[in-house]
Amino acid sequence: MIALIDYGAGNLTSVRKALHEVGAEVQTPRNPAELDEAFGVIVPGVGNFRATAALDQAWRDAIMGSIERGRPILGICLGLQWLFQGSTEAPGCEGLSLMTGQCDRLEGSADLKIPHVGWNALHFPRASRLFEGVEEGSQVYFTHSFAAPVTGDATAVTTHGATFASAVERGHVFGVQFHPEKSGDVGLRVLKNFLHAL
């Protein structure tokens, strides 16, 4: 069973549906203790970084405990940003600090709209389990205004004005800035690859 964390940041119907499509058994734990039974954790979410504050210390402890037991975690969109130390979107609101760096706002211009909405290409600086079978340059669906910096943890980068980390991986901690549940066959493949990491 995969634990899909619902902390009120957006609707989870699409994520749940896509996970069912690739054969995952999904549950939404009502309290942190229920994470004990999960083989893996998915933290989705859209909107303001401050929404992650709903994941209080008990949830953070449970999620960190799950990671320490070797269970894979996948952060999607805001969930990826939460893996970092924080975001300029919500100063003082701490991320999990599993990745080093702060998330920051993408800079727009007359020809560059923010939020970054739509299909954009993934480029792979190095191999990743998450992108096995996914071609360089494949396009996936994004919708966000803030993004994570490109560090050694980046397994995919995407450019919208600036270049940002569209996926990160460290050990069994994974994050994707795009929405695999809305990215057609490529997105379903990424979710399938995550299931293989379980």
Add this chain to the structure above:
Amino acid sequence: MLSKRIIACLDVRNGQVVKGVHFEGLRNAGDPAELAARYNQEGIDEVVILDVTATIEGRRALADTVGAVARRIFIPLTVGGGIRSEDDAAAAVDAGADKVSLNTAALVNPDLITTLASRYGSQAVIVAVDAKWVNGRAMVYVRSGQTGTEREAVEWAREAASRGAGEILLTSIDRDGTRQGFDCRLTAAVSAAVPIPVIASGGAGSLEHFAEVFIDGRADAALAASIFHFSEHSVRKLKELLRSREIPVRL
């Protein structure tokens, strides 16, 4: 580089896809879930279900239609038409919609934009603006393009964005159903005025029209219905043409 999006609109009445010419004279063009799945295979970037059902009984069937479509495709799905309240939006989202499109209701009650943006995020809220040129001014029309208002399209789009809309769906009433091409002047004016993406709609009659609205109209996405429904033009062919014009697309 961010791709320009091609969006298929399914006008749905009582669970069946129809397409109006000037919002009238509807003709049947198939089952929504079948059609959506075909578009998905062809490489459409998003699907919009626009509910044009007149009756309350028919509206209740919308959730079933949305659910049936959402089970078949894993790309963004928007529901519009008849979203008048937070409850209507919640029903659409619960059925599987990723975004809702507000039209008349947003103009009557602009707070609804903000309410839905804080509940689901701005990315889930599209404000549909139906516009028509009147004495050289692009004016907003409501109630399926039948009723004029005192609002100018550019000014209303700007307000909608500042209230939390994530995208503007801009329909030219003058061009809708005419197949004469998108209204590039209108689209460029709105696109330049708002920081959020603008989806151009109304008037697609040839593949060339899409290239025009992306270049001259500065649109971020283009929406069409009947041009795709009868397989006159495939989505793939359209995208190949756009790519040959150096317009970024997902192929």
